[in-house]
Structure formats: structure tokens, C-alpha cells
Amino acid sequence: MMSLTLGSLFDGIGVFPLAASRHGIIPVWASEIEKVPISITKRHFPDMLHLGDITKLKGSEIPPVHIITFGSPCQNLSTIGFREGLAGSKSGLFYHAIRIIKEMRCATNGIFPVIAVWENVAGAFSSNHRLDFKFVLESFTDSEIPMPDSGRWAKCGMVRGSVADVCWRLLDAQYWGEPSLVQRRKRVFVVADFGGQRAAEILLKSRQLYPLPDTGTESGLSSARAGGISAAETGREIPVLCPFEERRMRSCAKSGDIPGFLRSFGRSDDPFPTLLAGAVNIFSFWYEGKEKDGVIRYLTPLECERLMGLPDNWTKYDYLGKQTSANARCTALGNAIALPCAEYIMAGIKEVLEG
Known part of the structure; x- marks a missing residue:
């Protein structure tokens, strides 16, 4: 055939x-x-x-x-x-x-x-x-x-x-x-x-x-969110991730819409907003029970690949083996x-x- x-x-x-x-x-x-x-x-x-x-x-x-x-x-x-x-x-x-x-x-x-x-x-x-x-x-x-x-x-x-x-x-x-x-x-x-x-x-x-595809061993978000397993059950710290609706956040801040601004802060079980070519999503990150030590950061290109279901580092190198810039990877x-x-x-x- x-x-x-x-x-x-x-x-x-x-x-x-x-x-x-x-x-x-x-x-x-x-x-x-x-x-x-x-x-x-x-x-x-x-x-x-x-x-x-x-x-x-x-x-x-x-x-x-x-x-x-x-x-x-x-x-x-x-x-x-x-x-x-x-x-x-x-x-x-x-x-x-x-x-x-x-x-x-x-x-x-x-x-x-x-x-x-x-x-x-x-x-x-x-x-x-x-x-x-x-x-x-x-x-x-x-x-x-x-x-x-x-x-x-x-x-x-x-x-x-x-x-x-x-x-x-x-x-x-x-x-x-x-x-x-x-x-x-x-x-x-x-x-x-x-x-x-x-x-x-x-x-x-x-x-x-x-x-x-397998997500490899580099640190970062996995392609799927883990189930609700406590730190005590696993014997290790559990990361908590809260994605933000960044576009809504900026728009509501500009217009003075306080309820809308507060709704833009995601919960740990919320999906990430749609990845856009012209912006990089942000999220808050801490370990269970250690909220005061949390940080706010951007998604990495690797994490964006995983959110798209792609193999790790799909966009990391060009055909000559040269590394692609993080900005170009996120745009693509x-x-x-x-x-x-x-x-x-x-x-x-x-x-x-x-x-």
C-alpha cells in the first residue's frame, strides 16, 4: 500500500x-x-x-x-x-x-x-x-x-x-x-x-x-498537572502553580476594574491562559505550605513546549545546532x-x- x-x-x-x-x-x-x-x-x-x-x-x-x-x-x-x-x-x-x-x-x-x-x-x-x-x-x-x-x-x-x-x-x-x-x-x-x-x-x-512525548529531566512545568497528592504522602515538597490572566490584569488595572483585576489571579487548578506570540505568560510559584517564599516568574521556552504537548527542546536548536533565542522560541x-x-x-x- x-x-x-x-x-x-x-x-x-x-x-x-x-x-x-x-x-x-x-x-x-x-x-x-x-x-x-x-x-x-x-x-x-x-x-x-x-x-x-x-x-x-x-x-x-x-x-x-x-x-x-x-x-x-x-x-x-x-x-x-x-x-x-x-x-x-x-x-x-x-x-x-x-x-x-x-x-x-x-x-x-x-x-x-x-x-x-x-x-x-x-x-x-x-x-x-x-x-x-x-x-x-x-x-x-x-x-x-x-x-x-x-x-x-x-x-x-x-x-x-x-x-x-x-x-x-x-x-x-x-x-x-x-x-x-x-x-x-x-x-x-x-x-x-x-x-x-x-x-x-x-x-x-x-x-x-x-x-x-516524554518531557525529559530538565526542571520546569510538566506537560500535565499532577493529581492532588499531599507533601506528606509523597515525602517531598509539592509545587503550587497559579497562572495569571495577564491581559485581563493589565486591562482591569488601566480601567480601575477592581473585581475584574482580582479575578485575573488564577487558582492552582486553573489552566494556563492561551500562549501568545507577542507575550509570555506569568505565574506564581511556591511550595505547599510556604506561600510566603513564593515568586512570580515568566514561563520558560521549555515550559511553553510542554504546554503545547511538544517534545522537550523542540525549538531549542536550529538545523545547524545553534541555540535559538528564548524570545524567538516563545514567539514561534x-x-x-x-x-x-x-x-x-x-x-x-x-x-x-x-x-
């Missing part, structure tokens, strides 16, 4: 290729323009082609693959930004991915790709008066998609058009993986099946995932996709395409 293959547009640090490779799917090529993410990905996938700027690619000329993934830029869709939507210069690059998919399908008589996967922020549901998500679905299906009667898009759903079966679902990273992550990261995933009616099976079916991780969510989808694709 021919091995399944994958191409990754807006590749970042290679999370989709990593998820695919963990299920025997071969990453063939990637498109990315940022130097640091490209160098990190080259280190882990030395045999993968790097095609560069998506605006200069032609789907008819690049190697055809079974699966195309793309997490197109979210700046214009995010509730943090100016909300220009798909008309914005960054998020509008979505249309280049659709163009490449159509060009490849035309050049291969509709054989490749079989599956396309799009990932983006939850704000994609509401940007441009909720019309942007309608355009996304129409781009995949090549059909007119009506707005829901409620005027709002559900957190999961499916549509069928003339060329594709499409399913979408909002996944929050804190509920995925084994053990589960402790980062709140809501992302929309859209799966388009051009070869059948299997999109819902890929995106809605329950399935067992592989354990998260803030733009990345949580591995367990990507892996769940890759497991479903492999299952339906190989039977």
Missing part, C-alpha cells in the same frame, strides 16, 4: 508534520517564510522540501500529496486584533492555500489532495459579522452555504458541497492528550474530504491517542498548534484513508 503523504502550508515549527509522522504519514514539503521556524523544522525533518513563500507557489508544480494542512495567519481574525477578517493582509493569505489546493486537484485529475485541514482562532466564527466563516466553508465546498437561522455558527457542524464534504469543530487544548495539557487554547479545525463523505468521522469520532510557540489536537486529526485521517 502506498504511504500517505502530507504537505504543510504556513508550517511554523512543524507541528502538523510531527503529528503526521507519529502516525506513519510522510511529510513531503512545507511552506513557511519565517527563518527561525524554518530552521527548527529543518532540524527535525531534514528530508522535507521547503518551498518558501506561499504566494509564489503553484499547486500544479509542487509534489502532489494526500493531505494538505494549513494554519493560515490569524491576526485579522483574532479578537485581540483589529478584526479586518479575511480581507486583512495576513488572514487573507487563506485564499492562496485554497488556490493551491484547487490547482493541485486540477493538475492531478481530482486525485490529490484527498484531505485538507484548516486551523485558526475561535474568532474566525465571528469576524466580519460572521461572514468570514461562511466564506471559508464556501471556499472548500465550491457551493453556496446559507447562514444558520440563529445567525451564529455552532462550535461543531458539517456541510456538503459539490466538491467536498466538510466538518468543523472547536477544540480546546486543555482537554486533549494523555495526560491532558494545562493550557486553555481554543482553535477551530476544519476538515475537507474531497474523496468521500468522511470528514465527520475524522473530526467527531472518539479515538485513543498516543501518550504525549505562541503561533503554533497544540500537538494533541493535530495528532487526533491525523489519527482520524489515517484511519479513514487506510481503512
Whole structure:
């Protein structure tokens, strides 16, 4: 049987290729323009082609693959930004991915790709008066998609058009993986099946995932929070971590909203706020019973990797073995996709395409 293959547009640090490779799917090529993410990905996938700027690619000329993934830029869709939507210069690059998919399908008589996967922020549901998500679905299906009667898009759903079966679902990273992550990261995933009616099976079916990669021996947060075991039971000190809602904290401080400011102080069982490319999360740390000795500090790049479900030091070195700066690592991780969510989808694709 021919091995399944994958191409990754807006590749970042290679999370989709990593998820695919963990299920025997071969990453063939990637498109990315940022130097640091490209160098990190080259280190882990030395045999993968790097095609560069998506605006200069032609789907008819690049190697055809079974699966195309793309997490197109979210700046214009995010509730943090100016909300220009798909008309914005960054998020509008979505249309280049659709163009490449159509060009490849035309050049291969509709054989490749079989599956396309799009990932983006939850704000994609509401940007441009909720019309942007309608355009996304129409781009995949090549059909007119009506707005829901409620005027709002559900957190999961499916549509069928003339060329594709499409399913979408909002996944929050804190509920995925084994053990589960402790980062709140809501992302929309859209799966388009051009070869059948299997999109819902890929995106809605329950399935067992592989354990998260080992987290090594370096000090720092583990990829999952430990259960409620007391220091007396373990014979050692138990760390207590309280993540802060830093954006809310700053906003409430500026507006004088005291109740909101107090709510921004997290509890020890709260998930970490979503990692962002432009900011590093802070948290308070102390050992059980020693609150007065606690400190407030930033997450390290290693801890950010673990919150994304990635192997330790995934971003630490470039392909020449040179260390990547902490700032560049955190920026790349803030733009990345949580591995367990990507892996769940890759497991479903492999299952339906190989039977």
C-alpha cells in the first residue's frame, strides 16, 4: 500500500508534520517564510522540501500529496486584533492555500489532495459579522452555504458541497492528550474530504491517542498537572502553580476594574491562559505550605513546549545546532498548534484513508 503523504502550508515549527509522522504519514514539503521556524523544522525533518513563500507557489508544480494542512495567519481574525477578517493582509493569505489546493486537484485529475485541514482562532466564527466563516466553508465546498437561522455558527457542524464534504469543530487544548495539557487554547479545525463523505468521522469520532512525548529531566512545568497528592504522602515538597490572566490584569488595572483585576489571579487548578506570540505568560510559584517564599516568574521556552504537548527542546536548536533565542522560541510557540489536537486529526485521517 502506498504511504500517505502530507504537505504543510504556513508550517511554523512543524507541528502538523510531527503529528503526521507519529502516525506513519510522510511529510513531503512545507511552506513557511519565517527563518527561525524554518530552521527548527529543518532540524527535525531534514528530508522535507521547503518551498518558501506561499504566494509564489503553484499547486500544479509542487509534489502532489494526500493531505494538505494549513494554519493560515490569524491576526485579522483574532479578537485581540483589529478584526479586518479575511480581507486583512495576513488572514487573507487563506485564499492562496485554497488556490493551491484547487490547482493541485486540477493538475492531478481530482486525485490529490484527498484531505485538507484548516486551523485558526475561535474568532474566525465571528469576524466580519460572521461572514468570514461562511466564506471559508464556501471556499472548500465550491457551493453556496446559507447562514444558520440563529445567525451564529455552532462550535461543531458539517456541510456538503459539490466538491467536498466538510466538518468543523472547536477544540480546546486543555482537554486533549494523555495526560491532558494545562493550557486553555481554543482553535477551530476544519476538515475537507474531497474523496468521500468522511470528514465527520475524522473530526467527531472518539479515538485513543498516543501518550504525549516524554518531557525529559530538565526542571520546569510538566506537560500535565499532577493529581492532588499531599507533601506528606509523597515525602517531598509539592509545587503550587497559579497562572495569571495577564491581559485581563493589565486591562482591569488601566480601567480601575477592581473585581475584574482580582479575578485575573488564577487558582492552582486553573489552566494556563492561551500562549501568545507577542507575550509570555506569568505565574506564581511556591511550595505547599510556604506561600510566603513564593515568586512570580515568566514561563520558560521549555515550559511553553510542554504546554503545547511538544517534545522537550523542540525549538531549542536550529538545523545547524545553534541555540535559538528564548524570545524567538516563545514567539514561534505562541503561533503554533497544540500537538494533541493535530495528532487526533491525523489519527482520524489515517484511519479513514487506510481503512
